[in-house]
Structures are given as structure tokens and as C-alpha cells.
Amino acid sequence: MSGRTRPERRPARREDAGGPVPAHDVLKSLLGAWALAACSPREAAAVEEHLGGCGDCAEEALRLRAAVGLLHPPESLDLDPGLRTRVLESCLERRPARIPVPAWAAPYDAETARLDALLQDIRDPDWHAPVRLRWFEGESAASRRTTVAGVIAHLMSVDGLVAAALGLADPLADTPADPPTPTARTEAYWRAAHCPPTRSVRTPWRSQTHALVRTVSRADGTEPADAVGPEKATVPYGGFELPLRDALLDRAFECWVHAEDIADAVDYPYDPPAPRHLHGMIDLAARMLPGVLAERRRAGLAAPGRARHLVTAGAPGRSLRLEIEGSGGGQWLIPLDSPGAVGSADHEVAHVALDGVEFCHLAAGHIAPREAAAGQTGDRDAIRDVLYAAASLSRM
Amino acid sequence: MAKKDAPPRWDSGMQQRLARGEAAALGELYDRFASLVHGLAHRVLGDEQGADAVTREVFAHVWQHPDAYDPRQGPLRTWVATLTHRLAVQRLRALGAAALTDGGEGSPEELEHRVRRASVAARADFIVHSMPAPLRAALELAYFQRRDYRQTAADLGVTEDEARRRLRLGLQLLATAHDSAGPGAPPPGYGGAA
Numbered sequence: 001m002s003g004r005t006r007p008e009r010r011p012a013r014r015e016d017a018g019g020p021v022p023a024h025d026v027l028k029s030l031l032g033a034w035a036l037a038a039c040s041p042r043e044a045a046a047v048e049e050h051l052g053g054c055g056d057c058a059e060e061a062l063r064l065r066a067a068v069g070l071l072h073p074p075e076s077l078d079l080d081p082g083l084r085t086r087v088l089e090s091c092l093e094r095r096p097a098r099i100p101v102p103a104w105a106a107p108y109d110a111e112t113a114r115l116d117a118l119l120q121d122i123r124d125p126d127w128h129a130p131v132r133l134r135w136f137e138g139e140s141a142a143s144r145r146t147t148v149a150g151v152i153a154h155l156m157s158v159d160g161l162v163a164a165a166l167g168l169a170d171p172l173a174d175t176p177a178d179p180p181t182p183t184a185r186t187e188a189y190w191r192a193a194h195c196p197p198t199r200s201v202r203t204p205w206r207s208q209t210h211a212l213v214r215t216v217s218r219a220d221g222t223e224p225a226d227a228v229g230p231e232k233a234t235v236p237y238g239g240f241e242l243p244l245r246d247a248l249l250d251r252a253f254e255c256w257v258h259a260e261d262i263a264d265a266v267d268y269p270y271d272p273p274a275p276r277h278l279h280g281m282i283d284l285a286a287r288m289l290p291g292v293l294a295e296r297r298r299a300g301l302a303a304p305g306r307a308r309h310l311v312t313a314g315a316p317g318r319s320l321r322l323e324i325e326g327s328g329g330g331q332w333l334i335p336l337d338s339p340g341a342v343g344s345a346d347h348e349v350a351h352v353a354l355d356g357v358e359f360c361h362l363a364a365g366h367i368a369p370r371e372a373a374a375g376q377t378g379d380r381d382a383i384r385d386v387l388y389a390a391a392s393l394s395r396m
Numbered sequence: 397m398a399k400k401d402a403p404p405r406w407d408s409g410m411q412q413r414l415a416r417g418e419a420a421a422l423g424e425l426y427d428r429f430a431s432l433v434h435g436l437a438h439r440v441l442g443d444e445q446g447a448d449a450v451t452r453e454v455f456a457h458v459w460q461h462p463d464a465y466d467p468r469q470g471p472l473r474t475w476v477a478t479l480t481h482r483l484a485v486q487r488l489r490a491l492g493a494a495a496l497t498d499g500g501e502g503s504p505e506e507l508e509h510r511v512r513r514a515s516v517a518a519r520a521d522f523i524v525h526s527m528p529a530p531l532r533a534a535l536e537l538a539y540f541q542r543r544d545y546r547q548t549a550a551d552l553g554v555t556e557d558e559a560r561r562r563l564r565l566g567l568q569l570l571a572t573a574h575d576s577a578g579p580g581a582p583p584p585g586y587g588g589a590a
Contacts, residue, residue, distance in 0.1 A: 029557065032564030033545040038538040064564070067571035070520035071539050072439075079434055080448070084426055087452050091422055091459040098417030109423060116427065210424050217420040 022046055028057055035064035081117050085110065085274070102220040104245040105213055107252035107277035112209040115155075115259040118268060119202050122148070126266040127199040133261065136365035136391035138301060144396055148265055149197035150190065151258050154396070156205040157189040158182040158254065162247050163208055165235040166215050171204065181238035183396045216248065246284055253281040257364040272357045278328030282356055285363045285393055286322060286332035290339040292389040302385040317341030320378075320386050323353040336382055350378030352386065362387065365394025407472040414462035422459055429473065430455075432525070433480045439518040440484035446491075450484045457483070477522050485515050519573040527569050534562035535570075 022030075022043075027050045033039040034047045051058040092100075101109055127149045134143045146154065156171055161180070164170040177188035190197075235247035242250060256273050263270035272278055296302040318341075322332040333343025353375040354362075362372045369387035376383045413421035430451065437450035457479060458465070465475050492507040524532060530552070537548040549559035 029560045029564065032562075032567045033538070033560050035567055036535075036538045036563055038542075038544045038548065038563065040544070060568075063571045063574075064567040066574060067520075067567045068539070070517065070570055070573055071524070071535065072517070072521065073540065079431055080444075083434075083448055083451065084423075084430065086448075087426060087430075087455050088419075088422060090452050091456050092419060094456055095417070095460050097419035097422070099419060101419045101423065109420075113423070113427060120431065206427075210420075210427070213423065214418075214420045217418065 024050070024054070024057075027054075028060075031057065031061055031064055035061065035068050078121050079117060081114050081271070084113050084117075099217055100220075101213060101217050104280070105216050105220075105248050107273060107280055108209070108248045108255070109213045110277060111252040111255040111259070111273060112206070112213075114270075114273075115255055115262070116202075116206055116209075118259060118263060118270065119152070119199075121268070122262075122266050124199065128196070129265040131261050131265045133258075133396055134365055135394040135396055136368070138299075138392075139388070141365065141368060142396075146190070147196065148262050149199060149201050151262055152201045152205050153189055153193070153197040154186045155255060155258055156201065156208060157185040159205075159208055159212065159251055160185065161237060162212055162235050162244070162251060165233050165244065165247070166212070166219075168208075168211055168215060171208065177238075179238040180236070184238065186396060212248070216244070246287075249280050249284045252277065253284070253360070253364075256281075257360070257366070272360075273328075275327035278356055278360070279330060282324055282328065282330070282359060283332070285359070285390065286334060288393055289322075289334050289386060289389050290336075290341070292392050293334075293336065293385060294339050296385070296389055296392060302388070303381040313338075313340035315341060316344030316347055318347045318349050318382075319343040319345070320382050321345070321348050321351045322386070323351065324356045324359055325353060326356040329356045334386060336385070348378075350376070350380075350382040350386075352376050352383055359390070363390050363393045365391055404467075404471060408467040410472060411462055411465055411467055414459060422455070425458065426455060429476050432473070432477060432522075436477060436480045436518045436521060437484040439521050440481070440514040441488055442514070446484075446487060450480065450487060453483050454480050473526075481515070481518055481522075484518065485511060488514055516573050520570055523570050523573055527566060531562050531566035531569065534559060535566045538563055 027047055030039055030043055030047050034044055037044075039047070047057075047061070051061050128147050131146055131148055131151050132143050133146060133151070133154070134141060136142065160171045161182070172185055172189060175188050175192040177184040233244045234241045235244060237247075252273070260270050262268075273281065293302055297304060317335040317337045319333040319335050322334055324330055324332070333345060333348070335341035335343045336349070354372060358367070358373060361367045362369065369384070369391045372387055374383075374387065410421060410425060414425065433454050434447050434451045437454075438444070438447035441447055441450065454476065458476065465472060469475070489507070489511050492502075492510065493504075496502065496504065496507060524535070533552060534548055537543045537551055538545060543551060545559045545563060546556055548563070549556045552559065552562075554562075
């Protein structure tokens with residue numbers, strides 16, 4: 001009740017009330033309003049007068065008045081987002097799961113839960129707060145305006161690629177996007193909606209995330225060896241595809257990046273993922289870099305390979321050492337001249353060091369390659385190419 | 397309220413998945429009930445750490461004893477709330493008793509009184525959250541927004557008779573939070589689904 005005061009009810013005497021005294025039934029029906037001080041002074045006086053002579057009503061009146069004392073303003077307690085992991089871990093220590101969530105799906109499980117906790121805490125109008133989605137295309141930054149609810153619709157549309165690959169319902173089944181890229185799917189979903197998305201998008205988004213975790217858990221390790229189980233499925237992104245494990249890691253990464261967009265828009269704090277999850281996301285980006293480098297080279301956006309010798313698949317090649325600092329970090333040797341080559345310390349031509357969260361923001365297209373605070377030594381072209389390739393990993 | 401012979405599908409599906417030892421089900425259970433559990437525990441204990449500890453205990457109990465819940469006896473939500481209530485009150489009483497043994501202030505009677513009060517407050521919270529939305533909306537307007545019942549009726553687009561009825565019925569439901577037979581008795585505010 002926190003110190004709120006109510007206006008005093010003015011006492012009114014029956015003589016002043018004028019008109020006939022209301023019937024017993026009417027007075028009885030007023031007891032709730034009376035207990036809440038939500039009727040007119042005249043009615044309140046009539047009720048009180050009645051209570052003196054009617055035992056039943058007097059008893060109920062006392063009871064309802066006492067009940068009013070139990071009304072609390074809702075406590076707006078934001079649940080500690082870290083509590084989920086602690087609670088689940090302590091449960092699983094006491095009784096190990098027979099059907100665990102595979103370790104490779106844990107980042108997705110955790111990131112969707114963290115975003116959902118944020119959505120739980122925001123107010124209705126926040127769902128329409130403007131959000132600018134940012135990414136990096138070719139040589140420059142790109143962006144698209146939407147709202148908090150629009151971001152969730154975007155996440156749901158792209159998660160739908162994984163759902164469809166697993167044989168689950170695709171939220172865009174009736175809204176084909178051609179080509180079925182993440183961006184085209186999102187635009188198609190936004191276009192097909194009769195009105196801008198609202199907070200009602202939270203439930204289908206969350207149900208789909210739950211269904212994905214449930215499905216990959218059940219499939220993991222239970223498939224007969226000769227069957228192509230969902231675990232071995234690949235997820236087509238319209239143009240490229242990712243193994244299921246990587247796709248889910250990619251979705252976890254996107255979920256975190258967009259959760260940060262939302263948190264910024266509604267002015268909430270938002271932490272980076274758990275170090276082991278962050279590590280997996282960085283590792284995925286590092287593994288994708290050689291392919292993106294080759295693509296950019298074909299498009300004339302990266303310097304041609306310096307070492308003129310062709311690197312045969314599986315052979316060591318000219319490499320850049322990517323050193324990621326902070327929790328979740330590590331070292332990766334990125335082969336520069338061919339996606340088929342193997343990173344090699346003996347062929348190291350450059351060394352880049354940067355913080356893990358900074359690297360992820362670069363890979364999300366949220367900071368420009370030349371603004372990335374990276375310690376760098378060695379071949380400048382190689383460094384430039386790798387930083388630009390990292391930024392090119394981003395999309396809407 | 398679901399009929400006793402037809403438990404909601406989500407509840408019985410969840411119970412079966414927990415029994416099968418599906419970790420994903422445990423996550424979904426947490427996502428659905430964590431704020432209820434934590435909120436009730438916090439109302440009883442009044443501190444964050446205690447509420448965290450009770451939350452951990454509640455989910456561990458459900459996970460370790462999934463068969464303790466029988467979907468035919470009522471909604472899972474009610475069962476989880478009852479369990480939370482029991483564990484939170486247990487903790488409040490144990491902490492209070494330990495403090496008394498250590499020479500803290502107060503008497504066993506005062507402790508019992510505190511336990512009773514916290515218990516009623518938590519039941520009241522659950523009742524408010526679980527009552528039909530029209531009743532809750534009427535109470536919200538009349539109490540928190542300080543609208544009289546005529547304004548409440550206008551805001552809700554119902555007759556004045558109906559507004560009076562909702563306010564009275566809402567408070568009658570809320571008043572059952574006081575109907576505790578004392579320690580040991582199942583908390584009646586949760587619909588007797590213990």
C-alpha cells in the first residue's frame with residue numbers, strides 16, 4: 001500500500017441523504033465498493049447505517065475491509081537473469097537429465113531465455129520503441145528502422161529457417177520469401193502483417209524457441225547411426241547453408257545482438273553471454289572467416305592472395321593470428337588464401353588482438369572495421385581484409 | 397478453472413516430460429513459473445537471497461519428484477504455488493527459530509505471528525494473480541487508480557451493477573487468503589490442490 005492515502009469519506013446522515021433508503025440487496029451489493037471507498041458518500045452512509053442492524057452484512061463488511069488491506073501494488077521485481085542457469089544447474093546436479101539439452105544448443109537456450117526475461121520486464125509502450133538494426137554490407141554500414149516488436153518478428157522469421165529444416169512448422173509457411181534469405185523472410189513477414197507487430201509476437205517467438213530446443217534435444221544422440229537425423233541436418237540460409245549446430249549458434253549470437261539493440265532502445269542494461277557461450281560464437285565467426293575472405297576476394301573487395309602459390313586443401317597456408325582477449329576468448333589461426341587451407345603458426349604473417357565483446361560487435365556490424373580497437377602487427381592488408389571480412393559476417 | 401477429469405494438456409505433457417528426464421522441459425517449466433515462484437517466495441521472506449534459495453529448492457523438488465504432481469488434482473501452477481508457499485514458510489520459520497535460539501529479539505509467538513502474516517500476504521498475491529481478469533481489472537481501477545465504482549463501470553464498459561458485483565466478488569476471493577487454519581494446514585488460498 002506504500003503510503004498512499006485515500007480521500008476521506010464524508011459522513012452523511014440519513015436525513016441529509018434524501019430519497020428512500022436503498023433495499024437490503026442493493027446495500028449488500030455495495031459492500032465491495034464500500035470496502036474500497038469507491039461509492040458516493042451518501043451510499044457509504046446508507047451502508048454504514050445498515051451494518052448496525054444487519055449481522056450478515058456487518059460480518060461480510062469486516063471481511064472485505066480486511067481483504068482490502070491485502071492489496072499490494074505489484075512488486076516490479078526483475079528476476080536476476082543469471083538465476084535461471086544457477087537453478088537449472090543445481091537441478092541437473094541432483095538428478096542428471098536422461099535427455100539433456102546438447103551443449104551446442106545451450107547458448108541458444110540461454111540467450112533466448114535472457115531476451116525473454118527482458119521482454120517480460122518492459123512496459124507496453126516499449127514494444128513500439130524505435131530500433132535501428134545495423135549491419136555491414138560490402139564496404140559500408142547499412143541499417144533498417146523497426147520497433148522492438150519488429151525485432152522479435154525478425155528473430156522469429158529467421159529462426160523459422162531452422163524450424164523448417166527440422167520439420168517443424170515454419171511461421172512463414174503462408175508467406176513465401178524469394179530468395180529465402182534472412183532479410184527477405186523478415187521483410188516478407190513485416191509486409192504480410194496487417195498492422196505493425198505488437199507484444200503479441202512474443203508468444204509465438206518464444207514457443208518456437210522452446211520447440212527448437214526441445215526438438216534438437218530429443219534428436220541428439222537418439223538417432224540410429226545410419227539415419228540422417230536432425231542433428232546432421234543443414235539449415236539453408238538462401239545462398240549458403242550451415243550445419244544445424246552452427247545454425248543454432250548463429251541464432252544464439254543474433255538473439256544476443258538484437259537483445260542488445262532492444263535493451264538500448266528501452267534503456268535497460270544487458271550483459272554479454274556467458275564466457276563459454278561467447279567462446280562458441282567467436283569460434284563460429286573465426287571458422288567462417290576464410291570463406292568470407294574468399295568471397296570478398298572474388299568480389300574484388302579484398303587483396304588478392306600475396307603468396308602466389310596455390311594452397312591445396314588441408315595444407316598449411318599464410319595465416320593471421322586472431323587473439324581474442326577476455327573471458328570466452330582464445331587464439332585462432334585464420335588461413336588467408338583459401339578456405340581449404342589450414343591455419344599455421346609457421347606461416348603467420350599478422351597478429352590481431354581484440355576484446356571478445358568488441359570482436360562480436362564487429363562481426364555484428366555494430367562497429368566499423370577501421371574503428372575496431374584492435375592491437376595489430378604484421379601485414380596490413382591481411383589485417384584489413386580480416387577485419388572487413390569479420391564485419392561482412394553481419395546481416396540484418 | 398480446469399475440470400478435474402480433464403487436466404490441461406500442457407500440465408500433463410510437462411509432467412510426463414519431466415518424468416522422462418527431459419532437461420528442455422525443466423527449462424520451459426522455469427520459464428513459465430520462475431517469476432511466480434520467486435515473487436511468492438519474496439513476499440514471504442522479504443529478501444532476494446532467500447527468494448533465490450527457495451526458487452532453487454522448488455524447481456529441484458519438481459525435477460526430482462515429477463510424480464508428486466498429479467494433473468488430475470488441479471493445475472500445475474497451483475501445485476507449484478503451494479509448494480513454493482510451503483518451502484518459503486518453512487524457511488522463514490527455521491530462520492526465525494534459529495535467530496531466537498541465538499538470543500535474538502522477540503518471542504516464539506511473535507515469530508508465529510510474522511509467519512502467519514507473511515503467509516497470508518503471499519496467498520493474497522497468488523489469489524490476485526489467479527483471479528479472473530475482469531475481477532482483477534475492477535479491483536485495479538477502484539483501488540490503485542482510485543476510481544469509484546461508477547467510473548470503474550464506465551472504464552470497463554459494464555453496468556454499475558456489474559462493477560459493484562465484480563468489486564465485491566474480487567474482495568470475497570481475496571478474503572479467503574485469511575482462511576488459514578494455522579501451521580500445518582494446507583494453504584486454502586491455492587484452491588486446495590496441495
